[in-house]
Amino acid sequence: MKATTIAAMIKLTALPRGPAVLAPEVATQLGRLAAKLGRPAPVTVDPALVEAAEAALRTAIPFEVLAVLAVEDRTLAGLVDWTAAIEAFYGANEAPNRFPHVAFAQLVGTPEDWTAEPCFAAFARTADRAKARLVRWDVRKPDRDGTPYSLAQYLAERHEVLPPGKAAPLELTIAAPPVVERWATHTKFGRGRVLARGEGKTKIEFADGVRTLADNFLTFE
Numbered sequence: 236m237k238a239t240t241i242a243a244m245i246k247l248t249a250l251p252r253g254p255a256v257l258a259p260e261v262a263t264q265l266g267r268l269a270a271k272l273g274r275p276a277p278v279t280v281d282p283a284l285v286e287a288a289e290a291a292l293r294t295a296i297p298f299e300v301l302a303v304l305a306v307e308d309r310t311l312a313g314l315v316d317w318t319a320a321i322e323a324f325y326g327a328n329e330a331p332n333r334f335p336h337v338a339f340a341q342l343v344g345t346p347e348d349w350t351a352e353p354c355f356a357a358f359a360r361t362a363d364r365a366k367a368r369l370v371r372w373d374v375r376k377p378d379r380d381g382t383p384y385s386l387a388q389y390l391a392e393r394h395e396v397l398p399p400g401k402a403a404p405l406e407l408t409i410a411a412p413p414v415v416e417r418w419a420t421h422t423k424f425g426r427g428r429v430l431a432r433g434e435g436k437t438k439i440e441f442a443d444g445v446r447t448l449a450d451n452f453l454t455f456e
Contacts (some may be wrong), residue, residue: 246362247295250282255298255407256365261386262404268394269306270402277406278305281433285409291315292337294360297367299386300339302407314339317355321374335360336370336381342392356389357381419453429455 257265269276280301288311289296296314304311317338325333336357343354353374358367359381369389370381411431419439420426427441438447 247289247293248362250286250289250364250409252282252409255301255409257298257302257405257407259404261299261302262406263402264386264390265302265306265405266402268390269405271394272306272308274306274308276403277408278302279408279410279412280305281412281431282409283411283431283438284311284433288312288315292318292360294337295362295364296337297358297361298364298407299367299369300358301409302405303386303389304339305407306405317341321355321372324374334372334377336372338372340389340393342371356384356393418456420456421448421453424448 266276269278285296285301292315296311300314314337318334318336321334321338336359338355338357340356341353342356355372355374357370357372359370361368369384369386371384371388372381412433417429418426419429419437421439421441424439424441424443424446427439427446430438430440430445432438432450435450436447437450437453438445439453
């Protein structure tokens, strides 16, 4: 079944706010990773960014994947870009393969040349955010459904040995980030009230409507 057909069949549900439920072993593994990277075990993800990525990818993003990205301090834009690049690769080469998954990490190759023996950690498109079916996807020699993959395998491949001993289990919360700056000014649109910020962009309510603008074009107060 083609990826576009699978994506079209998935009905997205509303993204719940508040604490997200992670499997105990997942919370434990990611808590140890957070300790290794010197990051706090409680992490928060902006629901607006998640919903935008889910709309672009036409799938729910499992909490497990959101937690990995938050601990590694990576953005959701990478999922959209990688997945689009893989789909375009198959389309340009008129390959019979299709990509019914979403890539969330590059395992082989470099960011400058992802086609160099490219493999990706990916998850099957899903309507259930509480469950993730992870796969390892070789772009050149793909299995039809991808090679079964686990979070433990991913962490071992990307981060090698995690620190021994106990660490606080990871806690994932879906919530809008606090707004520090209350107002922002743009040379064209004037002064407006800040509604939300994230990934170098700010959502602002101006006198003539709401706009989302890059931070480098704004002056905050």
